[in-house]
Amino acid sequence: MIKNKIDVITLGCSKNLVDSERLMRQLVANGYTIEHDPREPRGEIAVINTCGFIGDAKEESIGTILSFAEAKKKNQLRKLFVMGCLSERYRKELEQEIPEVDKFYGKFDWNALISDLGKSYHNELSTDRMISTPPHYAYLKISEGCDRTCSYCSIPLITGKYKSRSIGDIEDEVRHLVADGVKEFQLIAQDLTYYGLDLYQSMKLPELVERISDIEGVQWIRLHYAYPAHFPTDLLRVMRERDNVCNYLDIALQHISDHMLKLMRRNISKQQTIELIKLFREEVPGIHLRTTMMVGHPGETQEDFEELLDFVQQSRFERLGAFPYSHEEGTYSDRHYIDDVPAETKQQRMDALMDVQEEIALSVNKSKVGKTMKVIIDREEQDYFIGRTEFDSPEVDGEVLIEKNQPLTIGQFYDVKIKSALPFDLLGTIA
Known part of the structure; x- marks a missing residue:
């Protein structure tokens, strides 16, 4: 146990990582030394930033909390704090079940941890971060929350309504990061597509990307987590015209059969999806598309899955991930559907989908040999x-x-x- 040293453990997505990096910068400004993601307690204080998205992530978060709580019982740790999505959603239950934790914070009130340590929050450092990635790249979070109503998703329950950051605030952060040596930016949000609608009453993602690309020193911009419905197609022009905007788009499609898209409440049809992908490839030659598919959502039949499999084979996504449906309490699915696809079937479908994708990925990579x-x-x-x-x-x-x-x-x-x-x-x- 090292005095004035704090361990910060980040679980879940890159959006959580940005929160941890901001917290760590505040802690450093208050005289602490930091270790990020240690395998076991090193400092006298530990802060665990949790994920609460799906079952496996919640289990990992709880397991990590219990591990550090046990270390505290053995006097290997003086203080234990928990923040993030899991405690945002289940704070009362966690407080009762794991009393070894000194205090739980949610996703948006973690800055109170600074004052609870008897230290001061530095407002002038509110957009500063202690980068935990290699220093040449960083994640850039442009918003919080989500206004979509997908059947399976607990994120709106955790994060609330969509809140865009201002373009000026994001530009200031980029300039600061560039001054620290960052060259590559991964733009992230729960939903990039929606950016600006709440703040400016119009979709501003194309303008935001243009303005970031104008900042001297920004060499690569990559876009993550777009939503297919009402996609701002002017973004494709920006991607085509700007050399420092990577020809890469991460857009989660989840499924393709109209039956499943309706059950999932995705607000888009199969034909609209096919036309959107065609537009991407026409407007940005050579674009690499990353997508995510879900198998085993309530009501998914074998015919639905085979339609999905055929779509993936035809579309030849350069990057694709898949995950089995997880029944999350409080979601539309939880209130209206029965989790009727057996776990074994979910796994079989996911394995079959990824086998197809592995062949596609190898073919895509082979096309690059000699280049x-x-x-x-x-x-x-x-x-x-x-x-x-x-x-x-x-x-x-x-x-x-x-x-x-x-x-x-x-x-x-x-x-x-x-x-x-x-x-x-x-x-x-x-x-």
């Missing part, structure tokens, strides 16, 4: 330097393994000739 691609270097390992192209987002996508035939600098861009392909990674050498 020279711009790559940013993330880290050095024993046998390779590891980097990414504009089509590869950190953590979720593949990487480029680069032969060690000359020294490379972490965080710098290089031209890499692709020599061979694996299903999810590329192998190359400096051109």
Whole structure:
């Protein structure tokens, strides 16, 4: 137990990570040293930033809290605090079940933790962060909350109504991060598509991306978590015209059969989805699309799944993830549907879908063999330097393994000739 040292453990998504980074910056300003994501307690205080999205994430959060609570019982820890989505939603229950936690905070009141430690919150640092990613890239959260009403999703119950950050506030944060050496920005939100409607009464994502791309030093911008219904198509022009806006879009489609899209309350049809994908590929040649599919939602028949499988085979998404439906209390599904697809069937469908996607991903990667691609270097390992192209987002996508035939600098861009392909990674050498 090291005095004046605080362990901050972040669970869940990159949006949680941004909250942790802001908290850590405030703690450092108040004289603490920080360790992010230690495997076991190191400091005298621990803060766990929890996820409460689906069952597996909630179990991981509770398991982590219990592990640190046990350490506190053994006097390996003086104080234990919990924040984030799980405690936003289940604070009263957690307070009763895990009394070892000194205090629970939600997703939006974590700054009270500073005063509870007897320290001062520095308003002038409100957009500053202690970056926990490699210093050349950062996640940029442009909003909180979600106004969608998807049947399965608990996020609106946790985060509340959509709240856009102002364009000026986001620009200020980008300039600050660029000054600290950040070159690559992953724009994130529960729903990028909706950005600006609440604040400016119109969709402002295209304008926001343009203005960020104008900031000197911003070399890559990548877009995560768009929603297909009412997509702001002017964004495609921005992507096509701006060299520092990656030809990459993460847009969660979830399903394709009209039967399932209606049950899921997605407010879009199969035909509209197909036309949208066609538009993406026409307007931005070479675009890489990342999407997410759900299997096993209540009411999904074998015919629905086969329709989804056929759609994935035809659409050939460059990046695709899948997850089985999780019945979350308080959602529309919980109130109106029965979780009627067996867990074994869900797993079988997910495995079948990912088998198809693995073949597509390998084919996509093989098409890059022989090409020279711009790559940013993330880290050095024993046998390779590891980097990414504009089509590869950190953590979720593949990487480029680069032969060690000359020294490379972490965080710098290089031209890499692709020599061979694996299903999810590329192998190359400096051109």
